[in-house]
Amino acid sequence: MTGEYIRKARSLVKPSFLGALALLGGLSPAAADALAQGAGSYRIAPNSSIRFHVGQVAGAGINGSFGSFGGSFAINGNDVSKSSVAFTLYPKSVRAGEPRVEDFLRSNAVFDVAEHPQITFRSTSVRRIGPNEAAISGVLTARGRSGPAKFDARLRQLGSRSISFHVTGSIYRTAYGMGVGAPIYSNVVQFDMVLNGTRR
Amino acid sequence: MSRNRDVSFGLTAILLHWTIAALFLGELVLGFWMTRVKDMALQFELIQWHKSFGLLVLVLAVLRILWRIVAGRPPALPTLSRLERASAATVQALLLAATILVPLAGWALVSASTLRIPTLLFGQVLIPHLPLIPSGHAEAFWSRGHALLAYGSAVLVLAHTAAALGHHFLLRDDVLRRILPLPTRDPLARVGDYGEQR
Ligand code: HEM
Numbered sequence: 001m002t003g004e005y006i007r008k009a010r011s012l013v014k015p016s017f018l019g020a021l022a023l024l025g026g027l028s029p030a031a032a033d034a035l036a037q038g039a040g041s042y043r044i045a046p047n048s049s050i051r052f053h054v055g056q057v058a059g060a061g062i063n064g065s066f067g068s069f070g071g072s073f074a075i076n077g078n079d080v081s082k083s084s085v086a087f088t089l090y091p092k093s094v095r096a097g098e099p100r101v102e103d104f105l106r107s108n109a110v111f112d113v114a115e116h117p118q119i120t121f122r123s124t125s126v127r128r129i130g131p132n133e134a135a136i137s138g139v140l141t142a143r144g145r146s147g148p149a150k151f152d153a154r155l156r157q158l159g160s161r162s163i164s165f166h167v168t169g170s171i172y173r174t175a176y177g178m179g180v181g182a183p184i185y186s187n188v189v190q191f192d193m194v195l196n197g198t199r200r
Numbered sequence: 201m202s203r204n205r206d207v208s209f210g211l212t213a214i215l216l217h218w219t220i221a222a223l224f225l226g227e228l229v230l231g232f233w234m235t236r237v238k239d240m241a242l243q244f245e246l247i248q249w250h251k252s253f254g255l256l257v258l259v260l261a262v263l264r265i266l267w268r269i270v271a272g273r274p275p276a277l278p279t280l281s282r283l284e285r286a287s288a289a290t291v292q293a294l295l296l297a298a299t300i301l302v303p304l305a306g307w308a309l310v311s312a313s314t315l316r317i318p319t320l321l322f323g324q325v326l327i328p329h330l331p332l333i334p335s336g337h338a339e340a341f342w343s344r345g346h347a348l349l350a351y352g353s354a355v356l357v358l359a360h361t362a363a364a365l366g367h368h369f370l371l372r373d374d375v376l377r378r379i380l381p382l383p384t385r386d387p388l389a390r391v392g393d394y395g396e397q398r
Contacts, residue, residue, distance in 0.1 A: 056318060057318045057320060057326055058318050058326055058328075059316055059318055060316070098314060098315065100315060101315065104240055104244070107240040107241075108239065108240065108241065109239070109240035109241035109243075109244060110241075180241040180244055180245070181244055183320070183323060184248070184317065184318055184320050
């Protein structure tokens, strides 16, 4: 905790860092530094939302969400690229509006929650792509298979004890042995999440 | 050659009959199996195949009825009694109706389903839903109707098959032969002796 504050304080006074950021974005250091201001460790709060969409041929597709998940992330104020995220979601908590679809998703046709109760994401690299935005690459593990995945996180709100990101990304489900129903249902699962962090 | 001129059915009628027969029987078995299989991914894929082959039956059945109108059909064999002719005609008409109504009811159940799963014919062509309002009630109704019609027609298939085999092996007449690409046994049958009965 104290370490974080010292690092944060140091980052704020380090002229080379501020100068670099200002050059990067062509913005004033304060505006460009919104992410860095949020430096610290956070726990992903239960009031976050994990929504997903799978398109289909001629129709609304499947729109669903996950109610049960957890994880943490750390924002490195000196170097946003040294930030990290670890996220776990419990696919049993899937909601899709229609019980038969939910049972299908939980079954061994899709998530196989009996054998694989968790889906995890571990970041491997974070790259700043805008003043308030970062691209997070990492490894997604689902149904016993791991593959690279990438999400974009955009800062929504920053409080003294909390931070909120809008996170989006797409996963190709066939890579995780969940290809059932393609091509009627798209191979692409689009995630639209609001991840709220509370400081630890 | 393919017109139904002789005592025998023409080649087109024969091909349609056996293609539809094989597909319809396959659909009965597939329908029974897929609704009881445990693996849900397999079940999903099987149902998609079932929908495609079922719609193929529907298309072929429509063609078959059109062909019947265009080409007619050979008259009943004179060796058959009135009762035999009447019961054969009834069962055959019901089977013809089944090849239309069973797939239509299947299409209706898919269209009324709250799952709204599209039908991609053999994974290629989008088949629209019938204009029904999806609801749990409507889906249950058409699902029951589809199953009843399907299993009811399985009983008809049995009766129809038993009659055909009985004629062929016990009575040794031309009833089965004339719907097969085989010469009929009665040589006179070929030269139009039955013409006046048309
Ligand atoms: C030759 C035509 C067909 C035959 C003989 C046939 C037969 C069957 C049978 C025996 C079942 C199992 C019923 C049960 O045990 O509950 C079944 C289920 C089903 N059939 Fe068909 N079917 C045909 C065409 C179609 C078509 C064209 C479709 C849709 C486009 C379709 C959709 C379904 C579906 C979705 C089920 C399972 C769901 C349910 O019954 O609730 N069928 N069919």
